[in-house]
Each structure stands twice: as structure tokens, then as C-alpha cells.
Amino acid sequence: MSVKTSTPATAPAGSVAPSEAARLRKVHWYQEPRWQRLGMLLALAVTLTLMTGEEGTTRDLFFALREDFTGPGLWIWVGIAVAVWAVREFLAEQTAGAAEKSKKAAAGPLGKVRELWASKQVRAGVLVALLALAVFGPLGVERYWQQVLVDQIAIFVLLAIGLNVVIGWAGLLDLGFIAFFAIGAYSAAYWTGALPVQPPVVLNNFLVLPIAVATCLVAGVILGAPTLRLRGDYLAIVTLGFHEIVYLMAKNAEGVTEGARGVKVERFSIDLGFFAYEWKLDPMPYYWLLIGFIVLAIFLFLRLEHSKVGRAWTAIREDEVAAAATGVDTVRYKLMAFAIGASTSGVAGVAYASKVGYINPENFVILLSVLVLAYVIFGGMGSIPGVLFGAAFLVWLPEYLREWVDPKDRYMYLGALLVIMMIYRPQGVLPSRRRKRELKMAEAGIGGADATGPAEGRQQ
Template structure:
């Protein structure tokens, strides 16, 4: 029988096994991978040319130095910064700020005043930007924010991992092209773009149900693979069905939105106002939906599907509903995008775009509507800012590095939902599972 001192030594954790140094190892590994990815390209004559040149240059020390600075600041400087901020708060007495936060949470008048002010800023400030940034704002930030809101329903609320969400975006875009007569197949009737929006919603609802019905018994990785396959089916059909979708040539001359004899033409701001209106309407509807019986059912399925079914939740119906509602949102974005750009082809809907939308939701905070909007805005804006400083082929590599750092130090996202933040906190304390409020294996932690 071992003595108490020997048992204590066995329980002792070595310094390199502590979470702090594990994170340091992860950051160093990230720095090395990033150095190789943004370094010199290899060639067939020297297989190790890229490794030899990349790991001996200035980029190596820049990446390692950046990783070390992030680790030092986060591990040793966060407490000092928090203490300094706390001291400033105690000295200057920021009571009014706390009262303002509490008023925003509890008083509807204050909340609506702030939200209306933000809405007015969103409507009037973009008009002062340059044409390039207006294009980025409309074609990328607002469009992907709309997609992120829909994917948040599937992943953030229902807990269904979907890697092929942009397929519904493609369905919406091709619906707009079909009903405006921009494809080789003639439609039975040519519709106005505004009338196509409800048609695209219904089409994507059906597509969402068709995807969800065969996958009701699948979870986690298996569901992700099926959704990935669904995306590839839609992509390949769009690329190879020349007589229906136009094939690689895509859809050309999709008409612009028009109403009461006025056609929007090449002007950018009308599309911005339309997208803002759609986003506001969806936020209002989805917030009501989140706190309804449907939203609570989605939460129960996400936390523990078996327990939800045992307590009377119709998991089949609510999972299908999550797929359908998320898909319909993506279809609306597809119609607006097709009308705005006027021309698109299957390469606009590659699997990378699905991964990017998923990263926006995770980065912003799964289950949080403000979080996914902020995540989409930041991660779409950042590559455009790096355009003048970083090789276009390397921009998404830096974006990936940012996501890795974010997942190491703040896995709940930039603006997490309260429920998700509480779950992760309990998980770190060993009280609950990652996505459930149940006891861990072996019983409750005492």
C-alpha cells in the first residue's frame, strides 16, 4: 500500500501538463503552421524547399513573437488589466454605467431607444462611405450576416451541425434566376424580384425538409457529413446541369429589384436598406421564436435529445422545423444577392463559404443573435482591411489563426448567449457536460 506522500506525488501535475503551458504549446504550434502556410511555395525539384526557407526567415520569428506576446498578455497580464480597470471603476465610481446596463436589460423604453439609435446609425452612416466599402458592406457583410442568422437557428439553438448551409443560399439565388427568366429553362411565368422572395422561402423550406427528413436519427459528425454531401450535390448539379442551371457559365443578367416603375439599377444603397429591413424583421421574429415553446424545445434538443424526447418533446418535428426555418433565411439572402450582382455561377457557392458562415456563428457566439451579427461583421471586414498588406492567398490563413486563438481563450465567442456562457463555465468547473446540464459520467461532482 502506497504512503500518503507517494499518493500525493502521483496526483501532482507536472508543470508542462498545466493548462497554461498547454495553451503555450498550442500557440507555438499555430505559429509554426502559420509560418509554413504563408511562407515560400515548394517545388518538385526540392521537396523540403518550403520548409527550409520558411522556418529560417523573418516570418518565423514574427509569428513566434506574436504567439508569445498573446500568451504572456493573456496568461499574466489579464489579471493586472482587470485589477487596473476595477481600480479605475472604484475611484471614478462608474455606478451610472452599471445602472445604464441594468436599465437596458430591464426597462423596455431604454432598450428600444438604444436599438432605434443603432438602427438609425445603420441606415445613415453607410451612405457616407466610399463605393468600395459600400460594396463590401452589401455584398459580403450584410449578406453573410443574414446567412449567419439562419445558421444560428440550426446550430446555435437546435444544436444540429450543418456544414452545407450555403447550398440553400444557392437554391435561393437560382430560384431568383429561374423565375426572372435568366436560366436556359423558361419559367411558366416571369415574376418580380419581390414576389420571388416568398417563392424562394417556400423552395428552401422544402429543401430543408428534404435534407432534414433522412437525417433525423443522425447526430454530430454523421449529421455534418450528410449536410456536407447535400452541399456537394447541389453544387455539382448546378455545375453540370447545363440545360437547366447554365452550368459553369451560371446565370446572366438577373434583373434588378423594381417597384412602382422604379428599377434600382446600379445603385448600392437601396440594397443596403432592403437587407437592413430583412435583418431587422428576422431578428424580431427570431427573438420571439427563441423565447416561445419552439425555442425552448430546440434548447432541450440541443442540451440532451434523449432527455427531451423522454419528456414529451417531438424531436422529429422540431428538428425539421429548425432545418426549414434556417434554410428559408438563406433563400432570402440568395434572392437579394442574385439581384444585386446580376451574374453568378456555381463557384459563388463553394464549400469554403459554408465553413466561413459556420466560423462567423462560432466566433460571434452560438445562440446569440447580436453575437453572430458581430462575428460576421468582424470576420468579413478583417480580410478586406488586410487586402493592402497581406497576399490575397494568405488572408484566410490569418483569419484561421485568429479563430484558433479565439477558441483557445474564449470558446464561447465574442458576444455569447447567457445560457451558452453558463454551460461552458460549468463545464470548466467539472459540474456539467459541454452541451448539457446533466451530471458527468460517474455521478455528480461533490
């Protein structure tokens, strides 16, 4: 009697045995999202411990690490991270319910506020009150913060308003915007007779303003003309190169710009015969002058946004190919965006050079272009209120941290804030309604919403 033995069937080539497939599908505990989130929060706690801990020393390379990891700071940050993780993982439903109840409770008062805001008289009154606060509020702050308001906040607000035209409205990524700022500043130095090369006629700083604006307009056209076929990253690289050209010319052309030595620039002054006034060291007259420039720029740009030109920029930003197909002269309007956006940099450059009284090429490094870009994105591209807030807040933040944070570490906090912002609110703090709607459509898979690059193909 023969005994038949069964042999396992040979698995087809390339297939995986069921036991092997089960092993591959198995998820270890450390691979679960809950524990991965805990690991990321703990890593963030360690990073914050190093950011807020002891400063290093060249005499002992591991001094800061020993002090940070043996002191109470590490356990404080770890406790905060674990508490956040526990609330997120185990109290999410309760937290969401409480938030929903709060939203419903606030719906009534918010509705009344919206009804009031719909009135033109109310809006005008609020704007007048905000303008009065901006004009007279700084009188009650100390001298240091008045200097910050003039030398940094007001100047960067002007620059951000101009860059918002290029990025927020026309969708053209410009990483060399600070080059126009340098052109405006050196225009003030040239036409006031401060450079080795003398002008045909020496002008007052106020008379230099329209010339600087015209110079920046021409420079914007020169930059825009050879870049009309470029978009996104390629355009950004070209504008970066434009900044480096301007910066290196200012640094190396010593016979024209005095090079790294820099030049002294005359301050603002008025002499009408019957009335004369000279801006001196007090920052407030400069502040009020810059407030006037900012209000004028906002008024003109808001009118421009709702004009035919503004609508053409919006069409180019959303889909340049579709805009060209519907008859928009994309070449003309992109050149206008570069030129008009650069115009405020001319004003800012003249104002800055006249206020500080001295400029050199190191006042116009590439970092400033990156910072102005960050201010616009943080506040909300395409939104004038957002740009004003973004520039003012992010310029104020490093100065506010000066008493607690080493100067070398201040921008680390700024970078962390920008990372968090881009994750949880990519549209910015005060986005435009159009930008907010685009991002919602992009999340739903309806078209692209990248305002700094070409539009993506639509899914049918």
C-alpha cells in the same frame, strides 16, 4: 570460521528498482511547463515570420526562407514572444493584481451602466441609434466598401442568422447550409425566366422572394426528414452530402441551369403604374433593402426564440433524450429548425442573384458553408448580437487585409484567429447567457455543454 555473505534480495517480477523509479520520475529541464511554453511561443514566432515575410518565387525555392530568417522580421517576432513569455512567467502575480484592481475600479461605473440598461426606454434609444448608424453610416464610406457591405457582409449576415437557428438554438450541426443559398439564387433565375427551362409565368424579383422562401422550406424538410435519427458528426456528413448534390446538379444539369456557364438574372425593380424604380449599379439601394430583410428576420426570430418552438429547440439542444421523455415532439421541431433556418437563405439567394446579376455554381462552393459556420461560432452560438458581429467582423477582416496580405494567405490569418478564439473564449465574442452558463457548468463537471452533439451522461 565461515563468513556469511549477504546477497541482495531478488526483486519481485514486474517491479522496478528504487533507483530506476527515481530515474523515471526525474523531469528534465526541457520537460518543465515553463520551458515548454517558451518553445511553443518561439515556434509561433517562426510561423508568424513566415506568414508576414517575403513571398516565394518559382525561380528560387529557398528565396523566401533565406530572406525571412536573415532579416529583422524573425528577431522582432522572437523578441515579442520572449517578452510575452517573461511577463507570463515572472510577472504573473503583478499582472493579476493590476487586473483585479482595474476590475474593482470599474465595478462602480459598470454597475451604473447596467442600471441604465435595465430601462426599456434606454434600450430602445440605443437600438434606434444603432439602426440609424447602420442605415446612414455607409453613406460616408468609399464605393468599394459599400460593395463589400452589400455583396458580402449583408448577405452573410442573413445566412448566419438562419444557420444560428439550426446550430445555436436546435443544436444540429449543418455543414451544407450554403446549398439553400444556391436554391434561393437559382429560384430567382428560374422565376424571372433566365434559365433554359421557362416558368409557367415570369415574375418580378420581389414576387420571387416568398416562392424562394417556400422552396427552401421544402428543401429543409427534405434534408431533415431522412436525418432525424442522426446527430453530431453523422448529421454533419449527411448535410455535407446534400450540399454536394445541389452543387453538382447546378454544375452538370446544363439543360436546366446552364451549368458552369452560369446565367444572368434580372435586377430588382418596382412598377406600380404611378411609381416605378429599378435597382441599378449603385450599391446603397441594395444595402437598404437588405437592412430591411435583416431587421425583419431578427424581429421574427427573436419572437420565435422566446416562443414554445424556441424552448423546444433549446430542450433538444441540451438533451434530446430528456426532451423526448418529457413530451417534446423532437421529430417535428427538428424539421422545423431545418426548414425555418433555411428560409433566410432563400431571401439571401434572391438578393444576391439580383444584385450581382450573374450566378454560376462556383458561387456556392462548400468553403462558404464552412465560413458561415465559423461566423456563427465566432460570434456566439444562439446569440443574435453575437452572430451579427461574428459575420460582419470576419467578412470585413480579409477585405481589410487585402492591401498588406496576399489573397492566398488571408484565410490563414482568419484560421489563426479562430484557433485563438476557440482556446481562450469558446463561447464566442458575444455569447448568449444560456450558452455561457452551460460552458461554466461543463468546466465544473456538471453535465455536457456541447451544442452540436448529443448530451453526455451526467455523473451522479
